[in-house]
Amino acid sequence: MENDNDEYTKELNVAVRVVHMACSLCQKVQKQLLFPNNSNQIKSKDDDSLVTVADWGVQATVSWMLSEAFGGQNISIVAEEDVQTLSKPESSSQLGMVVNAVNECLAEAPKFGLKGPNDALGASQVLEAINRCDSTGGPVGRHWVLDPVDGTLGFVRGDQYAIALAMIDDGEVAIGVLGCPNYPVKDDSLIKYSQQCPFMSEMSSREEGCVMYTKKGSGKAWMQPLIHGDKRLEWQNSARTIHVSSIDDPALATFCEPVEKNNSNHSFAAGIANTVGLRKKPLRVYSMVKYAAIARGEAEIYMKFARSGYKEKIWDHAAGVLLVQEAGGVVTDAGGTPLDFSRGIYLEGLDRGIVACSGFKLHEKIIGAVYASWESSNL
DSSP, X not given: OOOTTSTTHHHHHHHHHHHHHHHHHHHHHHHHTTSTTOGGGEEEOTTXXXXXXXXXXXXXXXXXXXXXXXXXXXXXXXXXXXXXXXXXXXXXXXXXXXXXXXXXXHHTGGGGTOOOOSSOOOHHHHHHHHHTOBOOOOSSSEEEEEEEEEOHHHHHTTSOOEEEEEEEETTEEEEEEEEETTOOSSTTHHHHHHHHOOOGGGGGGOOOOEEEEEETTOOOEEEEXXXXXXXXXXXXXXXXXXXXXXXXXXXXXXXXXXXXXXXXXXXXHHHHHHHHTOOSOOEEOOTTHHHHHHHTTSOSEEEEOOOTTOOOBGGGTHHXXXXXXXXXXXXXXXXXXXXXXXXXXXXTTOOSOEEEESSHHHHHHHHHHHHHXXXXXXX
16 A cells, blocks of 8 residues: 555554454354354344344444544444344343453454453443444544444355445545455455355355455555464555456446345346346345455446335445445446435435446446336336
8 A cells, every 4th residue: 555644544554454353253253153052143133134243243343443543432433233232131141242252353453463452341341332333424524434244144144244344534435444254365256156155064164255445546446365363464465456347248247236135126127237238147145245346356237226215324335335436446326426425324315226337338338227227117
């Protein structure tokens, strides 16, 4: 990366190291899910969505580390999880597991070039760190935006998931970091991974995963492999630049979409794909790994058309959108307008859906097809 005087360099440096720590925590928790009778690591929130020890553990870890690095109580963090479920008496065993996971992770901070706490955190301190992430963002000032485990269903199934950390400065995404613990650094690895239908029992033999990151206006994005065992994070030597694919022929393009159908209209996306001339079967991927695949040139298109009433949240997109843009790609809503991260926790004013492409030529074709198809759709 550039010299230390450049804007956002310190913030990006800390953010990347913290996400590496979070990936390590997630990998340990995910391996524990292999063992029978460990379902108590997973809870359902009041909206019936899943939350795990990893979700809370990552949020507490990232919150504590950012607060130490950038000013304690004054820091603004927008994040997905709260302490409501974890604070209930029936969640005491989960809270204990979260505290253990957080302290084990923080103790390894020096391995990632950071300083952890002098003493282990107690339950109240862990809950406080999670609860500190109660900002709603907005158009003024700096706001860190965290999705501690994006794609929790993928996580519990041993499939793709991501740790997503971004920083918004005066309404614009300035830093984007994506940790992808099950996404190997080798080319074409996502397609091969998906074809193998990975099972969690295979995970223990795999040493893979990467962290991708960028900052606004750099025109570059980088990727580092995760570190394993007793290795230390070697900042300068391990990163390489990534760039979007040069493919602009729809017949050759790879198209990503969400796995789950409850908040994404697969049939409308299939119609768009057919209109544009996409020939490959869609690659259905959990989490923001879809953005990562475009940023590093393994896929060319990501489309998501939410069903009526669903509102996109900024933590599901901020880091991935900047990563694609700085790696040379294009991301807008389905009307062709840039996404607005300045209006709180939701992407307000979103026109129909989100379209991310490796280049302008494919993007124009997708947007044109959306306009042509919209009148006859039943969204």
